[in-house]
Amino acid sequence: MTTTTFSDDFFQRLQTVRDCLVHRALPPVTVILGLLIVWQILCSREGAHLPTPVAVVQETWELIIHPFYDHGGNDVGMGWQILASLKRVAYGYSLAVIAGVSLGVLVGISTWAMRGLDPVFQVLRTVPPLAWLPIALAGFQNNNPSAIFVIFITAIWPIIINTSVGVRQIPMDYRNVARVIRLNGWEYFHRIMLPAAAPYIFSGLRIGIGLSWLAIVAAEMLIGGVGIGFFIWDAWNASLISDIVLALVYVGIVGFILDRIVARIGQQLTRGVTV
Amino acid sequence: MSSHYLSIEGLNKVFRKGKDVTDVLRNVNLHVDQGEYVSIIGHSGCGKSTVLNIIAGLIEPSTGCVILDRKEVTHPGPDRAVVFQNHSLLPWLTVYENVHLAVKKTFQGIKSRAEMRAWTEHNLELVNMGHALRKIPSEISGGMKQRVGIARALAMEPKVLLLDEPFGALDALTRAHLQDEVMRIHNELGNTVIMITHDVDEAVLLSDRIVMMTNGPAATIGEILTIDIPHPRDRVAMADHPKFNEYRAAVLRFLYDRSTLGGKGAADGDSAARDQRDPDASPEDTENNKKIIPLSRIA
Ligand SMILES: Nc1ncnc2c1ncn2[C@@H]1O[C@H](COP(=O)(O)OP(=O)(O)OP(=O)(O)O)[C@@H](O)[C@H]1O
Numbered sequence: 055m056t057t058t059t060f061s062d063d064f065f066q067r068l069q070t071v072r073d074c075l076v077h078r079a080l081p082p083v084t085v086i087l088g089l090l091i092v093w094q095i096l097c098s099r100e101g102a103h104l105p106t107p108v109a110v111v112q113e114t115w116e117l118i119i120h121p122f123y124d125h126g127g128n129d130v131g132m133g134w135q136i137l138a139s140l141k142r143v144a145y146g147y148s149l150a151v152i153a154g155v156s157l158g159v160l161v162g163i164s165t166w167a168m169r170g171l172d173p174v175f176q177v178l179r180t181v182p183p184l185a186w187l188p189i190a191l192a193g194f195q196n197n198n199p200s201a202i203f204v205i206f207i208t209a210i211w212p213i214i215i216n217t218s219v220g221v222r223q224i225p226m227d228y229r230n231v232a233r234v235i236r237l238n239g240w241e242y243f244h245r246i247m248l249p250a251a252a253p254y255i256f257s258g259l260r261i262g263i264g265l266s267w268l269a270i271v272a273a274e275m276l277i278g279g280v281g282i283g284f285f286i287w288d289a290w291n292a293s294l295i296s297d298i299v300l301a302l303v304y305v306g307i308v309g310f311i312l313d314r315i316v317a318r319i320g321q322q323l324t325r326g327v328t329v
Numbered sequence: 330m331s332s333h334y335l336s337i338e339g340l341n342k343v344f345r346k347g348k349d350v351t352d353v354l355r356n357v358n359l360h361v362d363q364g365e366y367v368s369i370i371g372h373s374g375c376g377k378s379t380v381l382n383i384i385a386g387l388i389e390p391s392t393g394c395v396i397l398d399r400k401e402v403t404h405p406g407p408d409r410a411v412v413f414q415n416h417s418l419l420p421w422l423t424v425y426e427n428v429h430l431a432v433k434k435t436f437q438g439i440k441s442r443a444e445m446r447a448w449t450e451h452n453l454e455l456v457n458m459g460h461a462l463r464k465i466p467s468e469i470s471g472g473m474k475q476r477v478g479i480a481r482a483l484a485m486e487p488k489v490l491l492l493d494e495p496f497g498a499l500d501a502l503t504r505a506h507l508q509d510e511v512m513r514i515h516n517e518l519g520n521t522v523i524m525i526t527h528d529v530d531e532a533v534l535l536s537d538r539i540v541m542m543t544n545g546p547a548a549t550i551g552e553i554l555t556i557d558i559p560h561p562r563d564r565v566a567m568a569d570h571p572k573f574n575e576y577r578a579a580v581l582r583f584l585y586d587r588s589t590l591g592g593k594g595a596a597d598g599d600s601a602a603r604d605q606r607d608p609d610a611s612p613e614d615t616e617n618n619k620k621i622i623p624l625s626r627i628a
């Protein structure tokens with residue numbers, strides 16, 4: 055009798071796992087497989103200019119299995135390339151978070167600052183990231199800070215704008231509570247303002263990280279050195295199309311993970327309160 | 330200087346926005362003794378919240394002043410704790426933290442950390458919320474939020490407790506529970522309370538005096554009704570109390586007389602008495618006064 059219950063239980067669990075797989079994993083796997091097959095067929099034809107997925111894996115196999123080799127100079131593994139790009143993003147984005155949240159708070163609480171700064175922001179934020187690069191190069195006379203600056207200037211606008219909207223919409227009730235219990239300026243800032251605006255701030259941070267990752271690849275193509283952007287450019291010059299395809303896959307996956315991380319942190323800090 | 334605990338003297342309030350001038354309050358005078366429970370009742374938009382917010386110090390009067398315990402009110406402060414109509418708990422703090430923040434600010438340097446913790450818990454237990462300390466506001470019901478709001482206000486040991494329609498958004502049963510709790514707490518602690526309400530029964534049940542405001546604009550106090558029924562009061566016994574029904578009818582009559590909808594039935598004292606038994610009334614009643622259906626809720 056007990057064995058039947060045990061196996062019943064076991065099969066029940068197996069079934070839930072299977073259901074989960076079927077509902078969650080099956081659709082994306084099917085779609086990806088389908089796309090790969092279409093790609094394989096299209097690129098197998100006579101005179102195709104792009105490699106098939108099978109060829110990509112074959113040609114980049116060395117890169118895939120040795121992500122962290124180091125032969126000096128630019129000749130390092132994909133892992134190092136990605137990390138170099140991530141490091142630039144980390145610097146530029148962190149600066150953008152600090153400056154963006156501060157300016158957003160200022161614009162949010164001061165009508166004067168909003169009237170003065172908002173038009174400036176609205177114009178500057180439409181400038182494409184790469185258009186800043188020559189100015190940055192002229193100013194810094196150095197590649198690395200210029201790339202970091204491009205990340206900074208790309209990520210900062212959505213952070214400023216979302217933060218200021220978040221600060222402006224703090225309900226009168228919370229302010230009244232703060233006044234009745236007599237919170238001072240600093241207490242008001244970190245007890246009421248930041249948490250009340252947090253859902254907005256985090257939606258700005260999420261847009262910002264996405265844009266940063268978009269901009270770094272483009273910026274690195276132009277500045278050279280180690281980094282996934284220049285890796286792609288270099289591969290193009292050497293006609294290593296398969297390397298480019300592999301790099302694009304990595305760029306996509308890393309971008310996805312960055313977005314998820316920021317979203318998750320936001321969820322944790324705001325206790326699931328969303329905009 | 331008056332001998333009363335709380336005095337509202339010659340209060341006028343005009344809101345200005347550009348060329349728009351709204352004359353909200355004109356010459357409001359009220360004196361409240363320590364430990365008194367005063368309700369303010371009046372039609373929507375007449376300026377009840379404005380009066381309460383001026384007492385709280387959240388709005389400045391145009392002229393006139395509020396004197397509490399021989400000091401003029403100029404700023405908001407924990408000695409005039411407010412329970413806001415929509416509870417106003419901070420959604421990112423737990424139930425405990427919401428109350429504790431107010432306790433910390435009020436008793437900094439007076440109570441020790443352990444005392445503050447105990448005091449926070451004590452006040453939450455007073456409103457029967459001791460079981461949900463670690464919950465956040467979105468995880469508890471509307472009535473529970475309102476109770477936490479009351480606990481937060483009580484925990485500040487205010488000289489005056491200001492309640493702005495504290496039970497407005499609640500179902501009848503929860504409302505009755507909370508009214509009983511507030512009655513019990515008032516009997517135990519003897520604090521001075523000013524409560525805005527739209528509910529005539531609630532006003533009569535809880536109050537020592539009911540302040541009835543005239544319609545805006547330029548609203549003022551129309552009548553003050555003293556409820557001469559000893560505390561503690563029992564809601565079930567009160568239903569059959571002759572005085573209770575008398576008071577109730579008096580408030581209804583006042584509101585009805587002022588009602589812009591009525592007028593016809595106002596002269597007819599009998600209609601108020603009828604409505605008081607069954608506000609939703611009989612078919613012939615609704616025929617006569619088409620728009621005056623739930624009288625007790627007209628305010
Ligand atoms: N900040 C403001 N600026 C201009 N007018 C205001 C302002 N606050 C309130 N009023 C006006 O003052 C009047 C009284 O408002 P108040 O909120 O005090 O009414 P109330 O009696 O509390 O109404 P209710 O019962 O609906 O809550 C209303 O006509 C309202 O439009």
Ligand SMILES: [Mg+2]
Pocket residue numbers: 377378379
């Ligand atoms: Mg009101």
